[in-house]
Amino acid sequence: MEVTDVNNVKIYNLSCGKTFPDWLPDRKKRQLLKKEPALKRRIELIQDFEMPQVCDTITLTPDGQYIIACGVYKPRMKCYDVNNLSMKFERCFDSEVVKCKTLSEDYTKLVFMFCDRYVEFHAQGGRYYRLRIPKFGRDLDYHKSNCELFFVGDTSDIIRLNLERGQFLNPYQGSSTSYNCCKINPSHQLFVCGSVDGQVEAWDPRVRERVGILDCALSSLTVDPQGLPGVRSMAFKDGVNLAVGTETGIVLLYDIRSNKPYYTKDHMYGLPIKNVVFSPENDLVLSMDSKVVKIWDRETGKPFTSIQSQYELNDLCLIPNSGMFFLACENTKIQSYFIPSMGSAPRWCSFLDSIVEELEEDQDDSIYDDYKFVTTKDLEELGLNHLIGTNLLRAYMHGFFVDHRLYNKAKAASNPFAYELYKKKKIKEALDAQTGDRVKLETKLPKVNAELAKKLYELELSGEGTKKAKSSLALLKDERFKALFENEDFQIEDE
Structure with missing residues (x-):
C-alpha cells in the first residue's frame, strides 16, 4: 500500500507493492514472506486482479457484486466476485473487446462488442449467440423498456437491435458522419450520442425522433481552432445534469434544459477525456484522460484531488456509495485506489476502514530509507x-x-x-x-593572489636561503606592496 497526499487529501494505492512471481513454489513464497517486510505490509485486495499484459475496460454489475474486466493478450474477460475477493471465472475471445455491457443485474447476461464488428451475447454457461453489425462500433448501450440495444460507431446511422424479436430495426438517421459514444438516461430514458463534430444528439425512443442537439464544439473551440473537438465521453448525474468530455481535454457540464454549459473544466493536457463519472454522495466529478484522473467539485470546479499514473489509463470504474475506484491501464495490474475523504470502504472490504484508522493514528514521521x-x-x-x-x-x-x-x-x-x-x-x-x-601554523591567506601569498609563507617557514626568506617576509609585511594582495586589479593571471 502506498499513501500519497495531494491537496491535503490522502490517497491509498492498494495495488502498489511487491508481489510474488507466479513460478515460485509455495515453500519459497513462505520463506520470502518471512524475510521481506515489504511483502508483509502489502494488501492484495482481490486475488489475481490483473491481466496478462493490458486491461482495456472494467465495469461493475448493477448489483455491485461482480467486476467484469477485459484485456489482452490473449483477448479475454475475467469476472471477479467481490464477496469472495477472488476471480470467479475467465473466458477467452478471438479478438479484442471494445465495450462490455451487462444486460442483467449480475454476470449471467453480458454483451461484448469487438474490434472486428462482431457482437457476442454470453449467458451464465458461456457464449450464447454471435452476430455481426454493419459497421465498426465504438460504443453501445441497452434500453430496458424497449429491449433494444443501440450501437454507434463509424457510420451516421445509430444501429438498433431488438433482443426480444432477435432482429435489427430501422436505424436512427443522425446528422454526423460518425459517433464516439452513447448513453441512456435511466430517469426518463432519453438516448444521447456524441459525434465527432462536437455535437450531442438526443433521441426519444418512444417516438423514434431526435428531440434536441447540444453544440459542444463552440464551447471548447479555444483549444484547437483548426478542427472541431469531437465528443469522447458522456455521463448523467440525474435527469437533467449531463457531463460531456471532448477530444481536446475539456469537460462540459450541462443542464439539458439549456444549450450552454454551466461549468467548463480544462485538464490542461490536450488529451481526450476517456471517461467521466459523477459521485453524487459528495457532489464530485471524476474525469479521466490517459495521464491523470482529476476529482473536482461539480458546482464550483474547485480541485479536490488528482491521481497521476505512470501507465497510460484506459478506463475508470467507481464503486457507488464509497471512496473506492478501479483504473484499467496499460499494465498487467488493475489499479485500485481508496480515498476515505470521498466515502467509506465498500461493505465487502470494510476492513479497509480499520486499516486506515490505524495509519491515521500513527503520527510518526515518514522516513524514506530507500x-x-x-x-x-x-x-x-x-x-x-x-x-x-x-x-x-x-x-x-x-x-x-x-x-x-x-x-x-x-x-x-x-x-x-x-x-x-x-x-x-x-x-x-x-x-x-x-x-x-x-x-x-595556520595563516590566513588574502583573497587576491592567494597562491602567491601561500608560496611566500611556505618559503618563509622553510627558511631556505636567508636572503629569500627575508625578502619574502618583507614583501608580505611591507605597506608599499599591500595593494598587491587587496586590489583585484593586481590579480596575477596564470594563463
Missing part, C-alpha cells in the same frame, strides 16, 4: 532535471526525494572518476591523522 533528498541544483549537476514532474521524483519541501539506485547511477555517470577522488581523500585523511600531533 530515497535520497536532493535539491534542484543537485539535479542539474546530475543531469536529472528533466525528471521534474514525473513519478521518479517525489516533491518535498524545497527539493525532491529520488531513489537511491537512480541517484547512484546518475552520480557514477556524471563523475566517472569519483572513486579515484574518494581514494585520494581517504589517503589524505589517513596522513593527516598520523601527523595530527604536530604543531600547525
Whole structure:
C-alpha cells in the first residue's frame, strides 16, 4: 500500500507493492514472506486482479457484486466476485473487446462488442449467440423498456437491435458522419450520442425522433481552432445534469434544459477525456484522460484531488456509495485506489476502514530509507532535471526525494572518476591523522593572489636561503606592496 497526499487529501494505492512471481513454489513464497517486510505490509485486495499484459475496460454489475474486466493478450474477460475477493471465472475471445455491457443485474447476461464488428451475447454457461453489425462500433448501450440495444460507431446511422424479436430495426438517421459514444438516461430514458463534430444528439425512443442537439464544439473551440473537438465521453448525474468530455481535454457540464454549459473544466493536457463519472454522495466529478484522473467539485470546479499514473489509463470504474475506484491501464495490474475523504470502504472490504484508522493514528514521521533528498541544483549537476514532474521524483519541501539506485547511477555517470577522488581523500585523511600531533601554523591567506601569498609563507617557514626568506617576509609585511594582495586589479593571471 502506498499513501500519497495531494491537496491535503490522502490517497491509498492498494495495488502498489511487491508481489510474488507466479513460478515460485509455495515453500519459497513462505520463506520470502518471512524475510521481506515489504511483502508483509502489502494488501492484495482481490486475488489475481490483473491481466496478462493490458486491461482495456472494467465495469461493475448493477448489483455491485461482480467486476467484469477485459484485456489482452490473449483477448479475454475475467469476472471477479467481490464477496469472495477472488476471480470467479475467465473466458477467452478471438479478438479484442471494445465495450462490455451487462444486460442483467449480475454476470449471467453480458454483451461484448469487438474490434472486428462482431457482437457476442454470453449467458451464465458461456457464449450464447454471435452476430455481426454493419459497421465498426465504438460504443453501445441497452434500453430496458424497449429491449433494444443501440450501437454507434463509424457510420451516421445509430444501429438498433431488438433482443426480444432477435432482429435489427430501422436505424436512427443522425446528422454526423460518425459517433464516439452513447448513453441512456435511466430517469426518463432519453438516448444521447456524441459525434465527432462536437455535437450531442438526443433521441426519444418512444417516438423514434431526435428531440434536441447540444453544440459542444463552440464551447471548447479555444483549444484547437483548426478542427472541431469531437465528443469522447458522456455521463448523467440525474435527469437533467449531463457531463460531456471532448477530444481536446475539456469537460462540459450541462443542464439539458439549456444549450450552454454551466461549468467548463480544462485538464490542461490536450488529451481526450476517456471517461467521466459523477459521485453524487459528495457532489464530485471524476474525469479521466490517459495521464491523470482529476476529482473536482461539480458546482464550483474547485480541485479536490488528482491521481497521476505512470501507465497510460484506459478506463475508470467507481464503486457507488464509497471512496473506492478501479483504473484499467496499460499494465498487467488493475489499479485500485481508496480515498476515505470521498466515502467509506465498500461493505465487502470494510476492513479497509480499520486499516486506515490505524495509519491515521500513527503520527510518526515518514522516513524514506530507500530515497535520497536532493535539491534542484543537485539535479542539474546530475543531469536529472528533466525528471521534474514525473513519478521518479517525489516533491518535498524545497527539493525532491529520488531513489537511491537512480541517484547512484546518475552520480557514477556524471563523475566517472569519483572513486579515484574518494581514494585520494581517504589517503589524505589517513596522513593527516598520523601527523595530527604536530604543531600547525595556520595563516590566513588574502583573497587576491592567494597562491602567491601561500608560496611566500611556505618559503618563509622553510627558511631556505636567508636572503629569500627575508625578502619574502618583507614583501608580505611591507605597506608599499599591500595593494598587491587587496586590489583585484593586481590579480596575477596564470594563463
